Amino acid sequence: AKATIIISEARTGFVLALANWPTFDLNHYNDPGPAGERALRNTAVADYLEPGSTFKIVAASGALNDGLVAPDSRFDCSIDSIDYKGKPRRFMRDDHHFDHPLTVAEIISHSSNVGAAQLGMKLGEQKLYDYARAFGFGEKSGFPFGGEVSGFLNSPDKWSGVDITRIPAGYSISATPMQIHYAMATIASGGVLMRPQIIRQVTDSSGEVVYNFTGSVRRHVISTKTAEQMARLLQGVASK
Numbered sequence: 001a002k003a004t005i006i007i008s009e010a011r012t013g014f015v016l017a018l019a020n021w022p023t024f025d026l027n028h029y030n031d032p033g034p035a036g037e038r039a040l041r042n043t044a045v046a047d048y049l050e051p052g053s054t055f056k057i058v059a060a061s062g063a064l065n066d067g068l069v070a071p072d073s074r075f076d077c078s079i080d081s082i083d084y085k086g087k088p089r090r091f092m093r094d095d096h097h098f099d100h101p102l103t104v105a106e107i108i109s110h111s112s113n114v115g116a117a118q119l120g121m122k123l124g125e126q127k128l129y130d131y132a133r134a135f136g137f138g139e140k141s142g143f144p145f146g147g148e149v150s151g152f153l154n155s156p157d158k159w160s161g162v163d164i165t166r167i168p169a170g171y172s173i174s175a176t177p178m179q180i181h182y183a184m185a186t187i188a189s190g191g192v193l194m195r196p197q198i199i200r201q202v203t204d205s206s207g208e209v210v211y212n213f214t215g216s217v218r219r220h221v222i223s224t225k226t227a228e229q230m231a232r233l234l235q236g237v238a239s240k
Helices: 033-040 052-065 104-109 113-123 125-134 163-169 177-188 224-238
Strands: 003-008 015-021 081-084 087-090 192-194 201-203 209-212 217-220
Touching: 003 177, 052 104, 052 113, 052 125, 052 163, 052 177, 052 224, 081 113, 087 163, 104 113, 104 224, 113 125, 113 163, 125 163, 177 192, 177 224
Parallel strands: none
Antiparallel strands: 003 015, 081 087, 192 217, 201 209
8 A cells, every 4th residue: 555645836836745655764764664665766757647537637638728618508417328430439438327418517526437437538638648647647746856747648549449438437547646746736726836945045154144045837738717716617527
Protein backbone atom coordinates (compact mmCIF):
# COMPACT_ATOMS: atom_id res chain seq x y z
CA ALA A 1 0.00 0.00 0.00
CA LYS A 2 1.08 3.55 -0.62
CA ALA A 3 -0.40 7.02 -0.43
CA THR A 4 0.46 10.58 -1.37
CA ILE A 5 -1.11 13.88 -0.35
CA ILE A 6 -0.48 17.13 -2.23
CA ILE A 7 -1.83 20.52 -1.18
CA SER A 8 -1.24 23.51 -3.43
CA GLU A 9 -2.36 27.09 -3.89
CA ALA A 10 -4.35 26.68 -7.11
CA ARG A 11 -4.01 30.19 -8.53
CA THR A 12 -0.22 30.42 -8.06
CA GLY A 13 0.86 26.77 -8.25
CA PHE A 14 2.88 26.85 -5.03
CA VAL A 15 3.06 23.50 -3.23
CA LEU A 16 2.01 24.12 0.38
CA ALA A 17 2.45 20.54 1.59
CA LEU A 18 3.44 17.16 0.18
CA ALA A 19 3.66 13.86 2.02
CA ASN A 20 4.11 10.21 1.00
CA TRP A 21 3.67 6.88 2.73
CA PRO A 22 5.65 4.71 3.24
CA THR A 23 8.21 7.24 4.38
CA PHE A 24 11.49 7.33 6.28
CA ASP A 25 13.28 9.35 8.94
CA LEU A 26 15.56 11.94 7.34
CA ASN A 27 17.78 11.70 10.43
CA HIS A 28 18.39 8.05 9.49
CA TYR A 29 18.31 8.29 5.72
CA ASN A 30 20.40 5.10 5.37
CA ASP A 31 17.69 3.07 7.13
CA PRO A 32 14.44 3.19 5.12
CA GLY A 33 12.78 0.61 7.39
CA PRO A 34 10.61 -2.37 6.40
CA ALA A 35 9.45 -0.73 3.17
CA GLY A 36 13.01 -0.71 1.84
CA GLU A 37 13.81 1.43 -1.18
CA ARG A 38 10.09 2.05 -1.81
CA ALA A 39 10.15 4.46 1.14
CA LEU A 40 12.76 6.61 -0.61
CA ARG A 41 10.61 7.26 -3.69
CA ASN A 42 8.69 10.50 -4.02
CA THR A 43 5.42 8.78 -4.92
CA ALA A 44 3.83 12.07 -5.95
CA VAL A 45 6.06 12.40 -9.01
CA ALA A 46 7.85 9.06 -9.44
CA ASP A 47 4.90 6.64 -9.51
CA TYR A 48 1.92 6.54 -11.83
CA LEU A 49 -1.57 5.09 -11.92
CA GLU A 50 -4.67 5.12 -14.09
CA PRO A 51 -6.35 8.42 -13.18
CA GLY A 52 -9.85 6.96 -13.61
CA SER A 53 -12.76 9.29 -12.90
CA THR A 54 -10.54 12.30 -12.10
CA PHE A 55 -9.68 12.33 -15.82
CA LYS A 56 -13.33 12.91 -16.80
CA ILE A 57 -12.72 16.64 -16.41
CA VAL A 58 -10.79 16.49 -19.71
CA ALA A 59 -13.62 15.32 -22.00
CA ALA A 60 -16.24 17.38 -20.14
CA SER A 61 -14.15 20.58 -20.11
CA GLY A 62 -13.17 20.14 -23.74
CA ALA A 63 -16.73 19.59 -24.96
CA LEU A 64 -18.00 22.58 -22.97
CA ASN A 65 -15.08 24.78 -23.98
CA ASP A 66 -15.58 24.03 -27.68
CA GLY A 67 -19.31 24.73 -27.45
CA LEU A 68 -20.23 21.16 -28.43
CA VAL A 69 -22.47 20.72 -25.36
CA ALA A 70 -24.07 22.73 -22.58
CA PRO A 71 -24.42 21.59 -18.93
CA ASP A 72 -28.04 20.60 -19.67
CA SER A 73 -27.28 18.63 -22.89
CA ARG A 74 -28.58 15.06 -22.51
CA PHE A 75 -27.07 11.68 -23.40
CA ASP A 76 -28.50 8.16 -23.23
CA CYS A 77 -26.26 6.42 -20.70
CA SER A 78 -28.32 3.22 -20.50
CA ILE A 79 -26.88 1.83 -23.76
CA ASP A 80 -24.13 -0.81 -23.97
CA SER A 81 -22.60 0.35 -27.25
CA ILE A 82 -22.84 2.96 -29.97
CA ASP A 83 -21.80 3.30 -33.62
CA TYR A 84 -18.80 5.61 -33.95
CA LYS A 85 -17.11 6.27 -37.29
CA GLY A 86 -18.98 3.37 -38.85
CA LYS A 87 -18.11 0.78 -36.19
CA PRO A 88 -19.94 -0.39 -33.04
CA ARG A 89 -17.99 0.62 -29.90
CA ARG A 90 -18.78 -1.12 -26.62
CA PHE A 91 -18.80 1.03 -23.48
CA MET A 92 -17.33 0.30 -20.07
CA ARG A 93 -20.16 -0.41 -17.66
CA ASP A 94 -21.41 2.13 -15.16
CA ASP A 95 -21.84 1.22 -11.50
CA HIS A 96 -25.53 2.19 -11.70
CA HIS A 97 -28.24 1.85 -14.32
CA PHE A 98 -29.82 5.11 -15.38
CA ASP A 99 -33.45 5.05 -16.46
CA HIS A 100 -33.36 8.53 -18.03
CA PRO A 101 -30.94 10.43 -20.28
CA LEU A 102 -28.24 12.16 -18.23
CA THR A 103 -27.33 15.81 -18.60
CA VAL A 104 -23.64 16.72 -18.76
CA ALA A 105 -24.03 17.91 -15.16
CA GLU A 106 -25.37 14.46 -14.18
CA ILE A 107 -22.65 12.64 -16.14
CA ILE A 108 -20.15 14.43 -13.91
CA SER A 109 -22.08 14.14 -10.62
CA HIS A 110 -22.79 10.40 -11.21
CA SER A 111 -19.33 9.85 -12.76
CA SER A 112 -20.80 7.99 -15.73
CA ASN A 113 -18.27 6.08 -17.85
CA VAL A 114 -20.80 5.81 -20.69
CA GLY A 115 -21.48 9.54 -20.56
CA ALA A 116 -17.78 10.44 -20.45
CA ALA A 117 -17.14 8.24 -23.48
CA GLN A 118 -19.88 10.00 -25.44
CA LEU A 119 -18.39 13.39 -24.52
CA GLY A 120 -15.04 12.08 -25.77
CA MET A 121 -16.68 11.00 -29.01
CA LYS A 122 -18.12 14.50 -29.41
CA LEU A 123 -14.57 15.83 -29.32
CA GLY A 124 -13.01 13.04 -31.39
CA GLU A 125 -9.67 11.34 -30.80
CA GLN A 126 -7.38 14.21 -31.80
CA LYS A 127 -9.18 16.94 -29.84
CA LEU A 128 -9.50 14.67 -26.79
CA TYR A 129 -5.76 14.00 -26.96
CA ASP A 130 -5.00 17.70 -27.43
CA TYR A 131 -7.04 18.63 -24.34
CA ALA A 132 -5.41 15.83 -22.31
CA ARG A 133 -1.98 17.21 -23.22
CA ALA A 134 -3.16 20.75 -22.49
CA PHE A 135 -4.18 19.62 -18.97
CA GLY A 136 -0.63 18.30 -18.48
CA PHE A 137 -1.06 14.58 -19.04
CA GLY A 138 1.79 12.80 -20.83
CA GLU A 139 4.42 15.38 -19.83
CA LYS A 140 6.38 16.24 -16.70
CA SER A 141 4.86 18.94 -14.52
CA GLY A 142 8.17 20.71 -13.89
CA PHE A 143 8.38 19.72 -10.21
CA PRO A 144 11.67 21.38 -9.19
CA PHE A 145 13.28 18.58 -7.15
CA GLY A 146 13.64 15.94 -9.87
CA GLY A 147 12.75 12.25 -9.93
CA GLU A 148 9.66 12.94 -12.06
CA VAL A 149 8.25 10.63 -14.73
CA SER A 150 5.98 11.75 -17.57
CA GLY A 151 3.27 9.08 -17.35
CA PHE A 152 1.84 7.37 -20.41
CA LEU A 153 -0.49 8.88 -23.01
CA ASN A 154 -0.42 7.46 -26.52
CA SER A 155 -1.02 9.69 -29.53
CA PRO A 156 -4.29 8.89 -31.38
CA ASP A 157 -2.53 6.98 -34.17
CA LYS A 158 -1.62 4.35 -31.57
CA TRP A 159 -5.11 4.06 -30.02
CA SER A 160 -7.02 0.80 -30.28
CA GLY A 161 -10.61 0.67 -31.51
CA VAL A 162 -11.99 0.79 -27.96
CA ASP A 163 -9.71 3.51 -26.56
CA ILE A 164 -12.22 6.25 -27.43
CA THR A 165 -14.56 4.57 -24.89
CA ARG A 166 -11.82 4.00 -22.27
CA ILE A 167 -9.58 7.08 -22.28
CA PRO A 168 -12.38 9.64 -21.56
CA ALA A 169 -13.10 7.67 -18.36
CA GLY A 170 -9.42 7.74 -17.35
CA TYR A 171 -8.31 4.27 -18.43
CA SER A 172 -5.72 3.08 -20.99
CA ILE A 173 -3.50 5.95 -19.80
CA SER A 174 -1.33 6.56 -16.74
CA ALA A 175 -0.43 9.67 -14.77
CA THR A 176 1.44 10.69 -11.64
CA PRO A 177 -0.44 12.03 -8.62
CA MET A 178 1.23 15.40 -9.33
CA GLN A 179 -0.16 15.49 -12.89
CA ILE A 180 -3.66 14.60 -11.68
CA HIS A 181 -3.46 17.21 -8.93
CA TYR A 182 -2.42 20.05 -11.24
CA ALA A 183 -4.95 19.05 -13.91
CA MET A 184 -7.72 19.39 -11.31
CA ALA A 185 -6.14 22.60 -9.98
CA THR A 186 -6.56 24.00 -13.50
CA ILE A 187 -10.32 24.06 -12.84
CA ALA A 188 -9.76 25.85 -9.52
CA SER A 189 -7.32 28.36 -11.01
CA GLY A 190 -9.79 29.60 -13.61
CA GLY A 191 -8.53 27.51 -16.52
CA VAL A 192 -4.75 28.00 -16.22
CA LEU A 193 -2.27 25.15 -15.77
CA MET A 194 0.44 26.21 -13.31
CA ARG A 195 3.95 24.89 -12.70
CA PRO A 196 4.62 23.38 -9.25
CA GLN A 197 6.87 25.63 -7.17
CA ILE A 198 8.33 25.22 -3.69
CA ILE A 199 10.39 28.34 -2.87
CA ARG A 200 8.33 31.51 -2.52
CA GLN A 201 11.12 33.95 -1.59
CA VAL A 202 14.82 34.24 -0.87
CA THR A 203 16.06 36.38 2.03
CA ASP A 204 19.51 37.44 3.13
CA SER A 205 21.06 36.90 6.57
CA SER A 206 19.27 39.94 7.98
CA GLY A 207 15.86 38.75 6.78
CA GLU A 208 15.56 41.22 3.91
CA VAL A 209 13.81 39.79 0.86
CA VAL A 210 16.28 39.35 -1.99
CA TYR A 211 13.90 37.75 -4.48
CA ASN A 212 10.19 36.93 -4.66
CA PHE A 213 8.95 34.09 -6.85
CA THR A 214 5.60 34.56 -8.53
CA GLY A 215 3.30 31.95 -10.06
CA SER A 216 4.59 30.37 -13.25
CA VAL A 217 1.94 29.74 -15.93
CA ARG A 218 2.47 26.71 -18.16
CA ARG A 219 -0.50 27.39 -20.44
CA HIS A 220 -4.12 28.51 -20.65
CA VAL A 221 -6.18 25.32 -21.02
CA ILE A 222 -9.84 26.38 -20.99
CA SER A 223 -11.70 29.67 -20.73
CA THR A 224 -12.49 31.20 -17.35
CA LYS A 225 -16.18 30.66 -18.11
CA THR A 226 -15.66 26.94 -18.75
CA ALA A 227 -13.55 26.59 -15.60
CA GLU A 228 -16.30 28.24 -13.54
CA GLN A 229 -18.92 25.95 -15.12
CA MET A 230 -16.81 22.89 -14.36
CA ALA A 231 -16.20 24.01 -10.78
CA ARG A 232 -19.96 24.24 -10.22
CA LEU A 233 -20.59 20.87 -11.89
CA LEU A 234 -17.87 19.16 -9.83
CA GLN A 235 -19.58 20.31 -6.64
CA GLY A 236 -22.38 17.95 -7.64
CA VAL A 237 -20.06 14.98 -7.12
CA ALA A 238 -20.13 15.59 -3.37
CA SER A 239 -23.75 16.76 -3.13
CA LYS A 240 -27.08 15.01 -3.04
